[in-house]
Structure formats: structure tokens, C-alpha cells
Amino acid sequence: MEITWYGDTCLRLKGREGVVAADAYRSVVGPTGRGLTADIITYSHPDDTPPPVRPKGDRLNGHAAGFLRPTSLDPAFILDGPGEYEVHEVLINGVRTFRDDDKGRQRGLNTCFVYELDGLHVAHLGDIGHILDEDGLGEIGSxxxxxxxxxxxxxxxxxxxxxxxxxxxxxxxMLVGDGEAARGALDRFMHEMSVSHPTPVPRLSVTISTVPAETTVVILESRSRV
Known part of the structure; x- marks a missing residue:
């Protein structure tokens, strides 16, 4: 499986079963999709700009779309809420969480998605804003x-x-924003994880047999300007 980061919480996950784009918002990939392609798009939370996908008949959960011209992401299944799904042989579990630690009263709802690709389970936490409780952690699973x-x-x-x-x-x-503030946030995160900064890589290529035995932080280069 390959994971590529497009900036903010937008990732592309490519496996044998299909390709998933997570949080492919217009604010990240522009009005034409910036060449990003996928079979499935998941949206963890509402965004101030609509996603770069025209309305399609093969959509799930009815995420609002506002583009009439073709984009690189047409056509794709869209998931934007909790539930268990199987699309293009990709198993996906959406778990309801929040964008703050006040049950969403300040910043709204968030969906954590867990994808199963190439036998690996990837948890994309979206814009989560709180520590997971026992129920949420149980739903996300391993x-x-x-x-x-x-x-x-x-x-x-x-x-x-x-x-x-x-x-x-x-x-x-997934570094949200850019500039000194964002880099400072990453530095503090790495300090909390008690690890040094690894060299950023263009993509993460991983299989079941190459998952490290020890916890490892991987820094991806952003394709947000590509």
C-alpha cells in the first residue's frame, strides 16, 4: 500500500482493492482536483469549501457538492459519516467523534475512518479534537x-x-496549516513522542511484512503545491 499526503488532513491511500482519498477538500486540492484520483472519497468533517466532485448517482451519505465542471476525482463514491461500508472491495468503518472536547458544541462533528487495504488497517482520525473514550477506541479497533x-x-x-x-x-x-506555527506544532508533537525528526519522504510504501516492530513516526512531504 502507498500513502501520499496532499496537505492538511488530505491523504491518498492506494491498495490492491482500490484507491481512497481522505478529506479531499477544495481548500486543499483546488477546484479541479489537482490530478488527485480515487475510487472512494471520505470526508471527516464539514469544510468551508465544497469538495471538488460533481453530484453523482453512486454516492453514499449525500455530502454536498458544488462543482459543475469535471475534476480529476470524478466519479467516486463519497462517504461522510459513521457506519460500516464495503466499496470496491475496500472495507471501511466510520466512527463518530468530535472536533473539540465538548461533544462538538464548539467545532462540530468528526468521523474517524478505518480502511482495510492490502490486509493493513489504517485509522485516519480526520480533525479529531479530543482524547478517545473507551467506546470510540473500541469502535476504531486495532x-x-x-x-x-x-x-x-x-x-x-x-x-x-x-x-x-x-x-x-x-x-x-497530518500537519494542519503551514508556516512557523505548524512547524512548531510538529516539533512539539515529536518531542511528546520522544523521537527525533525523521527525514520526510514523498510517500509511505508498506506491506504487512514491512510494518516495523517498534512504533515509528513517518513524516510525509506535502503534495499540496503539486
């Missing part, structure tokens, strides 16, 4: 890879705690 937002609602300490809660051996930070 994961090999966890993708956690850095620089949004979670402090560095809480982001590290959430990443540790999921108990995945590969941790992929």
Missing part, C-alpha cells in the same frame, strides 16, 4: 497505521496521547 492531525484542535500532548491510544506501529502526522 490499526497498523494511524494518521493524526497536528496543529488543529489537539495540543501536541493530546495528539501524542491519541496516537498512542490507537496503538499503531506506524504514526503519520
Amino acid at each position: 490499526a497498523d497505521i494511524v494518521c493524526v492531525p497536528i496543529g488543529s484542535a489537539l495540543t501536541a500532548a493530546k495528539a501524542a496521547e491519541v496516537a498512542t491510544q490507537v496503538d499503531a506501529r506506524l504514526i503519520v502526522p
Whole structure:
């Protein structure tokens, strides 16, 4: 499986069963999709800009779309809420969470998605803003890879705690925003994880046999300007 980061919480996951784009918002990939392609798109939370996908008949959960011209993401199944799904042989579990630690009263709802691709379980936490409770952690279940937002609602300490809660051996930070503030948030997260900065890589290529025995943080280069 290959994981590519497009900026903020937008990732592309490519496996034998299909290709998933997580949080492919217009604010990240522009009005034409910026060449990003996928069989399935998941949206963890409402965004201030609509996704770059025209309305289609083969959509799930009815996420609002507002583009009339073709994009690189047409056509794709869209998931934007909790539930258990199987699309293009990809198993996906959506778990209701929140974008703050006040049950969503301040910043709204969030959906954590767990994808099963190439026999690996990847937990994409979207824009989660709180420590997982026992129920949420149980619904997410066991994961090999966890993708956690850095620089949004979670402090560095809480982001590290959430990443540790999921108990995945590969941790992929998703840096929300850019500039000094974002880099500072990543530095603090790495300090909380007690690891040094690894060299950023263009993509994460991993199989069941290459998942490390010890917890490892992987920093991905952003394709947000590609």
C-alpha cells in the first residue's frame, strides 16, 4: 500500500482493492482536483469549501457538492459519516467523534475512518479534537497505521496521547496549516513522542511484512503545491 499526503488532513491511500482519498477538500486540492484520483472519497468533517466532485448517482451519505465542471476525482463514491461500508472491495468503518472536547458544541462533528487495504488497517482520525473514550477506541479497533492531525484542535500532548491510544506501529502526522506555527506544532508533537525528526519522504510504501516492530513516526512531504 502507498500513502501520499496532499496537505492538511488530505491523504491518498492506494491498495490492491482500490484507491481512497481522505478529506479531499477544495481548500486543499483546488477546484479541479489537482490530478488527485480515487475510487472512494471520505470526508471527516464539514469544510468551508465544497469538495471538488460533481453530484453523482453512486454516492453514499449525500455530502454536498458544488462543482459543475469535471475534476480529476470524478466519479467516486463519497462517504461522510459513521457506519460500516464495503466499496470496491475496500472495507471501511466510520466512527463518530468530535472536533473539540465538548461533544462538538464548539467545532462540530468528526468521523474517524478505518480502511482495510492490502490486509493493513489504517485509522485516519480526520480533525479529531479530543482524547478517545473507551467506546470510540473500541469502535476504531486495532490499526497498523494511524494518521493524526497536528496543529488543529489537539495540543501536541493530546495528539501524542491519541496516537498512542490507537496503538499503531506506524504514526503519520497530518500537519494542519503551514508556516512557523505548524512547524512548531510538529516539533512539539515529536518531542511528546520522544523521537527525533525523521527525514520526510514523498510517500509511505508498506506491506504487512514491512510494518516495523517498534512504533515509528513517518513524516510525509506535502503534495499540496503539486
